[in-house]
Amino acid sequence: MLEPIQKLKIRYEFYSIDELFQPKFDFARIRDDEVFVYNNYFGICDEQVNKVAAKCKNLIVDNSQAFYSLPLPGVDTFYSPRKFFGIPDGAYLYTDTLLDESFETDISYQRFEHLLGRADKGAEEFYTVFKNNDEALNNQPIKQMSKLTQKLLSGIDYDTIAAIRRQNFDILHSHLKEINKLKVNIELGAVPMTYPLMVSDGEQLKQKLIQNKVFLATYWPNILKWCDEKLLENKLTKEIVFLPIDQRYDEVEMKSIIEVIENV
Numbered sequence: 001m002l003e004p005i006q007k008l009k010i011r012y013e014f015y016s017i018d019e020l021f022q023p024k025f026d027f028a029r030i031r032d033d034e035v036f037v038y039n040n041y042f043g044i045c046d047e048q049v050n051k052v053a054a055k056c057k058n059l060i061v062d063n064s065q066a067f068y069s070l071p072l073p074g075v076d077t078f079y080s081p082r083k084f085f086g087i088p089d090g091a092y093l094y095t096d097t098l099l100d101e102s103f104e105t106d107i108s109y110q111r112f113e114h115l116l117g118r119a120d121k122g123a124e125e126f127y128t129v130f131k132n133n134d135e136a137l138n139n140q141p142i143k144q145m146s147k148l149t150q151k152l153l154s155g156i157d158y159d160t161i162a163a164i165r166r167q168n169f170d171i172l173h174s175h176l177k178e179i180n181k182l183k184v185n186i187e188l189g190a191v192p193m194t195y196p197l198m199v200s201d202g203e204q205l206k207q208k209l210i211q212n213k214v215f216l217a218t219y220w221p222n223i224l225k226w227c228d229e230k231l232l233e234n235k236l237t238k239e240i241v242f243l244p245i246d247q248r249y250d251e252v253e254m255k256s257i258i259e260v261i262e263n264v
C-alpha cells in the first residue's frame with residue numbers, strides 16, 4: 001500500500017484505530033488536496049466504511065480484503081481479487097475520475113507456478129514460489145489486468161464461493177464468539193476474507209494450529225516493529241489469529257479447527 005505513495009513522494013502519516021477497527025482521527029483536518037485511506041479490515045468492516053464515509057471527505061476505500069463489498073457512490077475504491085481467488089495478480093479500481101492515458105496490459109502466465117503447484121501438491125511446498133511471485137509484483141508501473149487473469153475471473157462462480165465463505169465464517173463464529181475478544185458483528189450479506197479470533201494467548205494458539213496443519217495467514221507483522229508496544233495495534237497484531245474460511249474448506253475443516261482451539 002505504501003509503495004505508490006512513496007514512489008510519488010506523497011507526504012503521509014498513519015492514524016490509530018480502536019478495537020472496532022474505527023479510525024481515531026479528526027476528519028476536519030483533511031484539506032482539499034489530501035485524502036484519507038481506510039481499509040475494510042478482513043472484509044468485516046462495511047459498517048465502519050459507511051460511518052467514515054459519512055464524515056470524511058476525499059476518502060479512498062481499500063477493499064482488498066473485502067472483494068464482495070460494493071463501493072459507495074463517488075468514493076474511490078480498490079480491490080485485490082487475488083486475496084479471494086486462485087489468480088496471481090490484477091486489481092479493480094472503482095472511480096469516476098478517468099485518466100486520459102492508456103496502460104500496457106500485464107502478462108501473468110509466468111506467475112502461476114505457486115497456484116498450479118499448490119493445487120497438485122499442497123501450499124507448504126510452494127510457499128517460497130508464492131513469496132517470489134508476490135515480490136515480483138513490487139515496483140511495477142500501472143498496468144491493465146492481464147488477459148489471462150481476466151479470463152480466469154470471468155469463469156468464477158462468485159455466488160457459490162460467497163456462500164461457502166459465509167457459511168464457514170458463521171460456523172466458526174457460532175462456536176468461538178464467547179472466547180473472541182473482538183466484537184465481530186458483520187452485516188447479513190457481508191463476505192469476509194478470514195475469521196479474526198482474538199485471544200490473550202494468540203501466539204501460542206497460532207503455533208498449536210500450525211502444528212495441526214491449519215494454514216494461517218499473517219497480516220502486517222511490520223506493526224510490531226513500527227508501533228509502540230503499548231499501542232492497541234501491537235496487541236491486535238499479537239493476539240488475533242486469522243482462521244481460514246475460504247472456499248477450499250467446508251464444515252469438516254471448520255469443525256476440526258474448532259476442536260484444536262477447544263483443546264488448547
Ligand SMILES: Cc1ncc(COP(=O)(O)O)c(C=O)c1O
Nearest residue numbers: 001039062064065080082091137
Ligand atoms: C489491505 C491491503 N491493501 C492492499 C494490498 C495490496 O494488494 P495487492 O498486492 O494485490 O496489490 C494488500 C495486500 O496484502 C492488503 O492487505
